[in-house]
Amino acid sequence: MAYKTLKEVLKEAEEMDFTVGAFNAHNLEMVPAMIEAAHEEGAPIIIQTSVGTADTEGMRNFVAVCKSMAEHEAVDVVLHLDHARDIKDIERAIAAGYSSVMFDGSLLSFKENIAKTKRVVEYAHKRGVSVEGEIGTIGGTEEGFTVKEGNYTRPEDAIKFLQECDVDALAVGVGTHHGQFQSKTELNFPLIEELHSKLDKPMVIHGGTGVNEEDYHRLTENGIRKFNVGTELLVSWTKKAKEMFGKTEVNESLRNNIIPCNESVHNIIKHKIELFMNKG
Numbered sequence: 001m002a003y004k005t006l007k008e009v010l011k012e013a014e015e016m017d018f019t020v021g022a023f024n025a026h027n028l029e030m031v032p033a034m035i036e037a038a039h040e041e042g043a044p045i046i047i048q049t050s051v052g053t054a055d056t057e058g059m060r061n062f063v064a065v066c067k068s069m070a071e072h073e074a075v076d077v078v079l080h081l082d083h084a085r086d087i088k089d090i091e092r093a094i095a096a097g098y099s100s101v102m103f104d105g106s107l108l109s110f111k112e113n114i115a116k117t118k119r120v121v122e123y124a125h126k127r128g129v130s131v132e133g134e135i136g137t138i139g140g141t142e143e144g145f146t147v148k149e150g151n152y153t154r155p156e157d158a159i160k161f162l163q164e165c166d167v168d169a170l171a172v173g174v175g176t177h178h179g180q181f182q183s184k185t186e187l188n189f190p191l192i193e194e195l196h197s198k199l200d201k202p203m204v205i206h207g208g209t210g211v212n213e214e215d216y217h218r219l220t221e222n223g224i225r226k227f228n229v230g231t232e233l234l235v236s237w238t239k240k241a242k243e244m245f246g247k248t249e250v251n252e253s254l255r256n257n258i259i260p261c262n263e264s265v266h267n268i269i270k271h272k273i274e275l276f277m278n279k280g
């Protein structure tokens with residue numbers, strides 16, 4: 001068990017036919033509880049951070065915690081930079097020790113997305129780091145970027161993109177939205193099936209909080225190998241924090257407030273991993 005690249009864990013998922021959960025860490029404090037959940041399930045885990053969270057806590061600090069736990073807790077951990085739009089951020093994350101990065105060129109023209117993703121792949125692969133690309137857009141708001149309506153990924157675009165860019169995973173627009181947590185999405189399964197039959201790369205679902213759990217299995221069967229969950233963890237941690245801080249005294253030991261927040265994230269991740277591993 002070790003600190004791994006995205007490519008390595010997705011290969012294992014492909015061979016053993018499961019999906020790897022990619023969970024957004026919204027602060028450094030919750031990371032040990034997240035990794036511990038994967039350890040208890042005997043599954044690999046992808047910890048991902050936005051550029052903003054990474055810089056708030058320190059990229060090297062995320063790397064240190066993930067590496068240390070991967071080595072000492074006997075669990076496979078990938079640390080992935082989510083939705084980087086600036087190549088400079090990708091270079092900084094790689095220098096700090098992230099094992100995987102996403103270059104999100106989905107707001108660029110198709111040509112520019114290909115050109116920049118190619119550059120990122122070349123840079124990252126030379127340094128042993130995996131790359132996720134995106135084709136089509138995912139609706140909703142993330143880190144201040146709002147995409148009103150997500151655009152479905154067109155299979156012919158995805159084929160062309162993959163011919164040009166040797167990414168290790170591809171984020172696809174199939175009906176999910178970032179930030180959605182009060183309702184569930186209608187996924188475009190005919191499109192997902194078509195993409196699966198035409199593409200030979202692991203696919204990634206973003207905005208996973210908005211996906212019905214009943215649909216997970218069908219996604220795994222259709223080549224979704226990385227499934228992102230961010231909002232659900234954020235909402236659950238924050239709700240628990242409001243509850244705890246609202247009822248404790250100001251001189252209460254901080255851990256008494258924080259432990260239940262981390263536990264709520266831990267429990268969600270365990271549950272999701274059981275579904276992703278087809279144990280649920």
Ligand SMILES: [Zn+2]
Pocket residue numbers: 083138142178206207228
């Ligand atoms: Zn996303």
